Amino acid sequence: MSLRALGLWLAAALPAAAEPTAIRVEAAAETEGMRGDADDPAIWADGADSLILGTDKEAGLHVYGLDGAQRAFLPDGRLNNVDVRRVVVGGRELGLAGATRRDDETLVFYLIEAGTVRRAVPWQHAAIPPGVPADDIYGFAMGLWEGRPLAIVNFKSGHVVLWRVHEAQGTIGLTPGRVVALGSQPEGMVADDRAGHLYVGEEDRGIWRLPLDPASEEAPRLVVPIPSPCLPRDDVEGLAIHDGADGVRRLVASAQGIHRAALFRLEGEADPVCEALVEVAPGAVDGVTETDGLDVWTGPLPGFPEGLLVMMDDQNAGFTTNFKLIDWAAVAAGLP
Template identity: 45%
Template sequence: MRRLLLTLALGATLTVAQSAAHAERFELAKTALELRDDAGRTLDRHALRAKHMDQRHDDGPLAVLQDADSGRLQLWRASAGRLQRQAEWPAPPFDLAQLCLYRDPQGLLQLFLLGKEGLSAQWLIRGGEALPVQALATPLDPGGCRVRDADGLLYLSEPGVGLWAQSANAERPGRRLLLADSESGEKALNAKLDAWLAAHPVAPLPAPHPVVLATGQTQPVREAGDAADDPAIWVHPTRGAQSLVLGTDKKRGLAVYGLDGRERQFLPVGRINNVDLRQGLRYGGRRLDLAVATQRDEAGLVLFGISLTGRVSELARLPTGLDDIYGVCVGRNAEGGLDVYPNDKDGRVLRLRLMLAGTTWQARPVAEYRLDSQPEGCVVDEAHQALFIGEEKRGVWRLDLATPGSQPALVITAGPGLVPDVEGLAIHPGRGWLVVSSQGSDSYAVYDIRPPFAQRGTFSIGVNAALGIDAVSETDGLDLTSANLGGPYKDGLLVVQDGHKRLPHGPQNFKLVPWAAVEQALRHGR
């Protein structure tokens, strides 16, 4: 599920106001960019007609401005009393009205470019590169802009209207909020903006989670909007680097990706939501790798076979008797075959046993369970014969599969470390850990899979600026393996769905995270 949030946590000193406390600051004269000390003496001067400048001093003096003659944007730094132009970029494809800089919680520099007709953009500055993060809709002809890092908000003034605030976090864009009405002109309104900001002290953002970085990402799914949903990892039997990621495009079908993120295969099987798989299953003297996905138009299941080379093919469509099928997970049963656990939005969870008679597949009902509200993500703990089910609003339930007649018990309650919606679940068998997507906080919580189900820590997935891979937010499904897949994934792999693809902007996709990075984040986060 998707939630648009704007947290109005007001405060912090303006970045432009901070410059007075530093020995060097940039000033725009009529025909030059000047570097001055705190006594106002000019240290260096460069002939330039410029406009729309913003500057920062948190990583040494730097400024971004627009050349008034060429329209190009320039990045300047100061060192030892000298001006240095570090980078230059083409102007955005709109008439620029304002620009302002932002240092995000990860410490990365970002730039807001606000247009005169409501067309605006957010860029990530990486060394000498400017990477587009997102397009923005902003007020027409904004009179001024400020970003306060501590509350993560972009503040705007709109002459004749008033003062606005909106999220500076591209992963959580939210809605624009009118802070104060005003019929003032631009100059008076900007003074009012500065006064308003100074009068509202900081209520800082929540403490950040330890950050890990994805080292790979898949190609985007075919459809825009909320389309990608749930991944499953297939491990190659002999060559780990040739393993695959199956990912659902819930508007069109199932995509199959290599670990390089390239699509290897696409099966247009319709609106499938969740997918899970098991390898080395025993059926009729054969060992099979099988995947199962929920097909929402048919309220049924699609069964796939996976060959030894990783070729995926549809084997069967199986009815479930559910009305609004949603999530699914699978687990190996005592006979070596597959049990399937689909759920319905009304709270029902089924246990179906996958049977093969000749060449015909069937799903035989074994048991039915019920939660009070909507579930989706689930995972089977085969080692302890248990099923974990995520109830989106409440937490995680555990069901003892070895005891007939047992019912689910709530073992992890949603709270500060696990913010609804509770979404994807996966188990690291070697560690005995359960990883849960905390969609409401764009993070992941890790728990022991045995009582008392203690929380091991949390983490989030940030921007890998070096590789041009954006951060992850609003994750639905996830999967992980502890198998050696080679390279960065020799200690295992975590794959997560990303709710907003920003670098470059496009349809949703899946991010690949080395499991070793998660382990390190959990150790350092304690």
């Protein structure tokens, strides 16, 4: 059999890889444009006090309402990635947000209460454990392991460090946990608190999964390579988890090279299965291009009863960047 005939036979005999469903939505709202460089959003869900935190990687942290209007700006330096978890600090349940600060290779923390964001005490923490040759702080995620918060940071050198976060009398402290080294630059990460997984995007290579347990020694595994149907080209950027009310769980990944949010179904310990690619097309609000960080909130929020997807947009009007707010109901309507 010639090679050409073999190819034709294989094409006919083998099942085709499932193609992702193409979903086209429009943003419902957007945050104010910034002349700096928007990078990564985090959604803080708290009823009428819900907020979107968004980094300007040249200047600091923006705080927006769900209408996109800016509530506050903290000019705290070159904050790259941000994430948030609900925790108990000083006996009160509130939001603990962390961010990577590129000015001085540190982690900084904020407390969120009643719709306001303030610096935690102490605000700034060393991000590189002693003896670890990590360099150039970059991505960040928070997680909960056995009910206790984790601050997970990565570096352009490929290192990923899991820090345990502890609190005593209202002050924040960090204790180093596991350190992992990937082959090239990571950035986007998300902790799947329910499943006990950490997903790490290596920008040019794909998405890795490893145990969220900071004491684990299990090696990371590449579960979504580049190229593959939902990530046909680099970079993979922001990552988030969507816990559907129907029990379906999804990993949401920013596919920067094709300007899409990629959706993967999650089932137990199986590898994520490519399901759909979401395009945020121009409408009343302009579309999303060269998206970087993203975040998802699964439950109801004011104006978004089925949840919210927030994506960074690199080409906003007036030569600015910003974050687009997408009603998850519009995404869900396009799912198979």
